Amino acid sequence: MLHLRVISPAEDTDEAVARLRSHPGTAHLVVHRGAAVEPAGDLVEADIAREAADEVLELLCGLGLDHDGAITLEALDTALSDAAERAEEAAPGEGANAVVWEELLSRTGEESQLNVTFLAFLTIACLLASVGVITDSPVTIVGAMVVGPEFGPLAALAVGFVLRRGDLMRRAGFALGVGFPVAMVVTALVTLLSVAVGLLDVGEFRGGARPQVDFVYEVGWYSLIVALLAGAAGMLAMTSAKSAALVGVFISVTTVPAAGYAAVAAVTGDWTRSWHSVAQLAVNLAGIVVAASVVLAVRRRGPRGRVGPGSAG
Known part of the structure; x- marks a missing residue:
């Protein structure tokens, strides 16, 4: 699993959350309204299956959040959650085989x-x-x-x-x-x-x-x-x-x-x-x-x- 953190302008947050919720490889979605200071906006966090990372990043970059906000990813060594297991099972492919092109x-x-x-x-x-x-x-x-x-x-x-x-x-x-x-x-x-x-x-x-x-x-x-x-x-x-x-x-x-x-x-x-x-x-x-x-x-x-x-x- 990968931990995703997104700083989103307030006007884009609802659409960003909707896009994250629509992807089956996403779990543990959290929104902190007004938490981001620089750049200003909302903080959105989620855990995503590695094999879903490219699709999720594409959805978020489609909103311009890589320019108007920020998107970061970091590896998770352990995720004890049924929701995380379901996300990994729902995402096509194997995590060990997935290429995260932005990370590369x-x-x-x-x-x-x-x-x-x-x-x-x-x-x-x-x-x-x-x-x-x-x-x-x-x-x-x-x-x-x-x-x-x-x-x-x-x-x-x-x-x-x-x-x-x-x-x-x-x-x-x-x-x-x-x-x-x-x-x-x-x-x-x-x-x-x-x-x-x-x-x-x-x-x-x-x-x-x-x-x-x-x-x-x-x-x-x-x-x-x-x-x-x-x-x-x-x-x-x-x-x-x-x-x-x-x-x-x-x-x-x-x-x-x-x-x-x-x-x-x-x-x-x-x-x-x-x-x-x-x-x-x-x-x-x-x-x-x-x-x-x-x-x-x-x-x-x-x-x-x-x-x-x-x-x-």
């Missing part, structure tokens, strides 16, 4: 922003990857995969492509296009510092075997296959109630590790492994976006695969 647009739009937090996480992840490369530590490499925030913009690219949202694609592309180079430059500078203070022996790195982390730069068909599977799983997780699966996506692709390896190898003059790492990064980024786009396009063609009028902005 909002989430990917937020995660595609280039900001200090995104740059910090990506840089820290690349630094962790560089430590894993230097010490031949797969555990540290996995830690870098989990910390990396790059899946948000990659998912935004897929959403923007499928929904024809050029603004979303531009923001996501800018975040990735600036974020990875910045993180790799910082990683290269820290690697140079490590060489200067004696923490890293260039000759030993270039000549030494690193069997535990060689997979990071070894590009092959399985690199693409894993990226495609990760992209598909990631988009399924983002468009359903199975968001916990995203952790598995983070630790299955070598985007951040490849970026970190490329920076370290470049500093040590090992250009072969550096370029192979860059190729690995490109293959993983492309594979994730392609698979995520395909999954999203298939889900959009389903019976509930549409975006309501409120998503245009």
Whole structure:
């Protein structure tokens, strides 16, 4: 179930309530007259089945409440009510399979922003990857995969492509296009510092075997296959109630590790492994976006695969 909160101008409240009552996926309808201060109006609350969310939002956006008032949604972990059970049974489909398109647009739009937090996480992840490369530590490499925030913009690219949202694609592309180079430059500078203070022996790195982390730069068909599977799983997780699966996506692709390896190898003059790492990064980024786009396009063609009028902005 999802909790719906609507701030409605007083003159639109009765129609909004009527539309909510007309939908079988709605339960626990409450109206607080004059409770809203900014924007001024009435506060309307209800619990709705996840699979009914798109239709309910479309009904409310049809009144212009997304412009003249406000509409918010939040997930409910527990709802003990016969009315809630009836609403979930009456709404067609399964809640775990339902795509709430407005939620997806909002989430990917937020995660595609280039900001200090995104740059910090990506840089820290690349630094962790560089430590894993230097010490031949797969555990540290996995830690870098989990910390990396790059899946948000990659998912935004897929959403923007499928929904024809050029603004979303531009923001996501800018975040990735600036974020990875910045993180790799910082990683290269820290690697140079490590060489200067004696923490890293260039000759030993270039000549030494690193069997535990060689997979990071070894590009092959399985690199693409894993990226495609990760992209598909990631988009399924983002468009359903199975968001916990995203952790598995983070630790299955070598985007951040490849970026970190490329920076370290470049500093040590090992250009072969550096370029192979860059190729690995490109293959993983492309594979994730392609698979995520395909999954999203298939889900959009389903019976509930549409975006309501409120998503245009």
